[in-house]
Amino acid sequence: MPVRTAAPVGAPTWIDLASSDLERSKQFYGAVFGWTFESAGPEYGGYVTALKDGRPVAGLMHNDPQWNSPDGWTIYFHTADIKATLNSAVAAGAITCMEPVEPMEIKDKGWMGMLSDPVGAMFGLWQPTGHRGFEVINEDGAPVYHQLTTRDYRKALDFYRDVFGWQTDTVSDTDEFRYATASFDGEALLGVMDGSGHLDEGVPSTWSFFLGADDVDKTVQLIVDNGGSVIRAAEDTPYGRLAAVADATGAGFNLSSV
Template identity: 45%
Template sequence: MPISDANRAGEPCWADLMTSDLPRAREFYTRLFGWTTQESGPEYGDYVTFQMGGEDVAGMGAQEPDSTLPDAWTTYLAVTDADATVAAARAAGAEVLAEPMDVGAIGRMAILMDPTGAPIGIWEAHEFTGFGLVDAAGAPVWHELNTRDFARAIDFYTQVFGWKPVVLSDTDDFRYSTIGAEGTMVAGVFDAADHLPDSTPSHWQLYLGVKDVHAATVTVTELGGTVIREPWTAEFGTFSLVTDPTGALFVLGSVDEQANADENAVEPDADLPIG
């Protein structure tokens, strides 16, 4: 299993769910992925940390009772100075949804909305660096920005987070860049301007790994979730787009199907990114 013992600045380092129904979400995700949970207690707002094989893979917190925000997953990018990053992001056109705040002794966080309308978290690690396990069943395998303004998004994240995007495709039908240290890919940016429904804003999308996407997709419905798009196969594996029982969107992604995916690869259609 790929263990993550460090998270590089500017790259995804954590993801958590804000949910209107903690008990229901806990049951859904623990049964779907085999996760166990650690409860933080009142000191950290009863925040829940999901673990796989004893390694931290994601978190979960409760929506405020009067919140009108939809339940959703948030990706966090690692930074060395949360306050300086927020200042740079604001100057580059971002909206600050949550100003920098200390989370006990474990780190400092903030929530931004990038200039294209996608919320993104930032995390300055102190005692807690983030993911303990990645690229495995039951762990995050990809993070993806679906943006309505591709050029502005690339410019913003390059300027504020020091990204060095690598172009995967640059056509009007399919425009996609990846980020990551040399020889690695950890996240992608998809030009979704012509593909998202009118009511869907720019957003970051979390991919969670499973060994069998088809079986896991069936389990999602059995546990009260919804299948938005049935499994499809693309160059990088097999995927399905689903929600949990309260509507939080995420993608199931294969971790052991690469050989089959390569043999049966098809061009992705324009409805959704390839992952």
């Protein structure tokens, strides 16, 4: 089992779900991916850690109606200095979801911030103290890749390169398909796709992630059997067999063969 003790700085380090029905979400992800769950208790607002083979892989929390937001996942990026990263992001055009522009301390766990980039994609920041992020990667039921689909490709790339120091490589730069990857320690951990010609009207720029699946088609069927839905059917690509799905309360994510 590939175990990661720390994410590279500037790379995705954690994912968590805001769910309107935590018990239903736990049943869904437990049935589909074999996740088990531990509650952090009332001190942490009932936050739940999902475990894969006993190691942290994701978080779940109650979607407060006051947030006026559909159920969905958030991706957090590792920073070694969250105050500096927050200030840099805001100076580069991001909008903070927390006022004043200060990180929130999660006792004994780390520091977090929530932002939207200059093109409107939401993401989080995480500076770990006791919580290192997801520790299982690149296997069934664990994160394998992350992707930003953006309405302004070049503006988004400039923002993340400026704020996180990403080293990016262009995969394609045509009107039909414009895509770049960012590599950390020689491994492409995320991609940025030009969605200006693909996103439906009213759909914002969005960060998403891929969970690994030993058998994508079997996992898609498990998702449907447990109340989820298929957004884009499984298909073979140069990067493996991929599918886009939603869980039992409508939160979307992707699958990738491993």
